[in-house]
Amino acid sequence: MNRDIILLRTVEVAAIASYKYIGKKNKNLVDQAAVEAFQVMLKNEKGFKLKVVNGEGELDEAPMLFVGQILGDLEDPSVLTYDVSVDPVEGTHPAAYNYAGSISTIAFSRENTMLQLPEMYMEKLFVSTEFKECINLSKGIVFSIEAMQFHAKRKDLKCIILDKPRHQEIIRKMNDMGIIVRLIQDGDVLAAIDVVNGEADFVYGIGGAPEGSLMAALSISSDCKMQSRLVRYEEVWPNELETIERQNKERAWLEKYNLDFDSILHDLDLIDDHKVRFFAAGLTAGGSLKPVDYKNGKFYVNAFMSSHGIVRNFNSVYDVKKVNSLKPEIKFLFDKYKR
Template identity: 30%
Template sequence: MEAPTRNLALDLARVTEAAALSSARWLGRGDKESGDKAAVDAMRKSFSTLEIDGRVIIGEGEKDEAPMLYNGEKVGSGNGPGMDVAVDPVEGTRLLAYGRPNAISVVGMAPKNTMFNPGPSFYMKKLVVPEAARDIVDIDAPADEMLKKIAKVLGKDVDDMTVFVLDKPRHAKIIEEIRRAGARILLHTDGDITGSLMAVNPKSDVDVMMGTGGTPEGVLSAIAIRIMGGAMIAKLDPQLVDEKNSLIDAGIDTRRVYTEKDLVKSDDLYFSATGISGGSFLGGVSFSGYGATTHTLSMRGLTGSIRYMEAVHNFETLMKVSNVKYD
């Protein structure tokens, strides 16, 4: 297999920037389908310029449900290294539609055949912590007991800790346990990739991310966590009867505990996320009379490079060389 010789994370930055620029026009307009479609279209066109032989492992769904960037779709020029690709053109479509913070566009890549394929799994229970807490985490332990142990290894009091949790009915018990422990809670309606990254980012106030979110989002998070450091443990957590039956039919053991290294089995990783609506994680797209400004997190696994990039885009000149529509 041909090894990448260039930093593909910088190429991916152009992909997520294009998706963010296109979808940001739909901020707060109440139409999540159109916002997502704008991102998907822009992302797919941008991928066509990459010198990779890519295959979408984490996409918008099966081919009959998602005509573009579907699971199994080939992306890139077809030349260059074979890569597994994970995309979330808009993580937080409802955040975008209703003008709420922390909608982002995300792409991750790993060498061919190294990325976990979720198959029929839609939901995954996750616990994400800084590196210091790697050896003491237990996905099945009550949240209050777990937080006391994590606080000890982080050198904090529990009531100094902040826990990211999705604000969903299924998390009522976890939220009760966190409050019983005395920790602070950051509740978000959507966006558990954002929560996972905040938990391992030393610049963030978040110490722990816990709860059940999307399985595809878990794989994307694992790519970033392997590069940034920190730890994730996870278990498939079907929320629907049909999902549970599909996992049983596929012979998948929902008792298995995964780590970030099980979800992506390589250090040769690339990750990019660009803010769409802005917020506590990444700045959003801001438009001017001539273009826009974007904020992107770009990472490469082999070098450990983590870049926070602010880019100013001049639409008049950009449209002369780009096949992506931004307005």
């Protein structure tokens, strides 16, 4: 079967499996359901292997979808291996408490083209195709915003940004500059999808570095643009008890990954492959992606894919009875995670 269809179906089924735990106030159950769906959907696929480059994370010490794990065709040594960045549920907290901001997502590229990113903070600027040539994060976010406004010949550009204390100053500045600011609680990968789908002009803010790989995949595959840089933990949490411990970890991570806090990382620095592919499916979703729903024996899933500058938005319907009779591996998941 075509790899794209397999990965599209994988994120859709992961969203369906996690649907059981929406609003149950347990983000671990949300994540575990999606992770198991990924394992089940990919473990027996033939013709390719997937190597997890950015996965569930070192801090989590995840038992599955960990960095270095191989998925797919483990029996045939001749098949091609691809790098993947995966987040079974980006936004476990909004899914657990049933508000907008959660998706299931994966991206893959040629082997040895993805940069492994540490569990650190990252400043990220993701802009639509219109503003690809305008941004220069090395000169600061205000410079890039002014350049985009000059290019567009208007001030009322739309920005999506996480509503966090670390962003309050730039939010005030953008309001003063005439920017229309849309605040979100979680999900900068989902926000970047909204930019691709024309819901906003850019996403800016400090979030997780591993998610930066997924945003880079989306940027390259949809012909947008992203720039980023790593951020010290103490810049985000200067007074936390664990700050000193995290500083020590950051030093080790930077040495391990040959990274620093000063370099501006472009999307192609994170994934050196113009043919990278990106997939996502809405869980509680929000913006241009709709949440998964269930009615009368059918799951309704809104999914997204981008590659080669082509953007696709899908509406998929899973008839549980029909799928169970034809796909036993999915039946296992549907039976286990039925609501």
